[in-house]
Amino acid sequence: MQLRFTKMHGLGNDFVVIDLITQRFKLKPHHIRKIADRHFGIGCDQVLTVEIPSQPDVDFRYRIYNAEGSEVEQCGNGARCFARFVREKRLTGKQKIKVETLAGIIELEVTENRHVRVDMGEPILDPKRIPFTAELQAPDYALDINGSRWQVGAVSMGNPHVILPVDDVDSAPVEQVGPITESHPRFPQRVNVGFMHIVDRDTIRLRVFERGVGETLACGTGACAAVVSGIVQGKLNATVTAHLPGGSLSIRWQGPGQPVIMTGPATTVFEGQIQI
Numbered sequence: 432m433q434l435r436f437t438k439m440h441g442l443g444n445d446f447v448v449i450d451l452i453t454q455r456f457k458l459k460p461h462h463i464r465k466i467a468d469r470h471f472g473i474g475c476d477q478v479l480t481v482e483i484p485s486q487p488d489v490d491f492r493y494r495i496y497n498a499e500g501s502e503v504e505q506c507g508n509g510a511r512c513f514a515r516f517v518r519e520k521r522l523t524g525k526q527k528i529k530v531e532t533l534a535g536i537i538e539l540e541v542t543e544n545r546h547v548r549v550d551m552g553e554p555i556l557d558p559k560r561i562p563f564t565a566e567l568q569a570p571d572y573a574l575d576i577n578g579s580r581w582q583v584g585a586v587s588m589g590n591p592h593v594i595l596p597v598d599d600v601d602s603a604p605v606e607q608v609g610p611i612t613e614s615h616p617r618f619p620q621r622v623n624v625g626f627m628h629i630v631d632r633d634t635i636r637l638r639v640f641e642r643g644v645g646e647t648l649a650c651g652t653g654a655c656a657a658v659v660s661g662i663v664q665g666k667l668n669a670t671v672t673a674h675l676p677g678g679s680l681s682i683r684w685q686g687p688g689q690p691v692i693m694t695g696p697a698t699t700v701f702e703g704q705i706q707i
């Protein structure tokens with residue numbers, strides 16, 4: 432079958448976006464792996480699908496698949512691309528778009544300067560719901576990684592994140608520590624691994640080794656989780672600029688009971704068709 436797709440990216444975190452409203456196809460893990468393959472397929476970090484919602488008062492269903500084929504709960508950079516896609520494809524004319532994900536409902540808004548503002552919902556700090564094995568909820572946790580002890584943050588944005596503090600992201604041990612931490616036994620559903628340098632109370636630099644993908648040029652939920660962790664530890668103000676290798680995001684969180692608001696760009700690269 433020929434499937435139409437659109438190649439997009441959010442700060443270099445790249446996606447293949449497929450409209451499964453006007454096209455009918457059931458994507459299986461081996462299809463995702465083929466689409467995501469950078470030599471034998473199109474190439475991307477994640478595949479995103481646009482589907483008919485299953486809930487009332489929601490505009491679309493938004494599904495996310497990591498390049499390895501696993502379906503995941505949330506993708507922040509993908510959410511911004513989702514908003515641009517459904518408007519460019521005239522699947523909606525709305526300024527504010529509600530979408531359902533495995534992590535719950537999020538709200539997307541295309542802003543005047545063509546950026547997209549996403550209400551990512553409330554962060555989850557209860558270890559049991561991240562999930563992360565810990566006696567009690569705390570601002571940070573001692574975590575032994577390959578014989579070294581780190582003092583880490585643990586936050587879910589619907590998907591699990593662990594945040595490791597570093598003094599310099601450029602020299603952070605992403606390749607060495609990322610893979611082993613992604614599969615750390617205290618994270619039963621594996622985890623996205625952020626390496627965060629707090630520059631000042633309004634600024635962080637961040638690299639992310641993503642669950643199911645590896646290091647990406649940007650991670651939206653990772654930026655949200657890192658800022659929340661820094662705020663909980665009393666080290667960041669409510670509005671933070673997160674600088675990632677692919678570019679910068681604005682992240683705002685006003686504390687417990689409040690949603691995390693992420694604002695940033697979304698870019699369409701090309702359209703195509705793939706025989707699948």
Ligand SMILES: N[C@H](CCC[C@H](N)C(=O)O)C(=O)O
Pocket residue numbers: 444476477495497503504505506507508509590591623641642643644647649650651652653
């Ligand atoms: N790798 C993530 C999903 C994609 C998240 C990232 N691309 C973002 O922008 O939030 C996970 O397994 O939870």
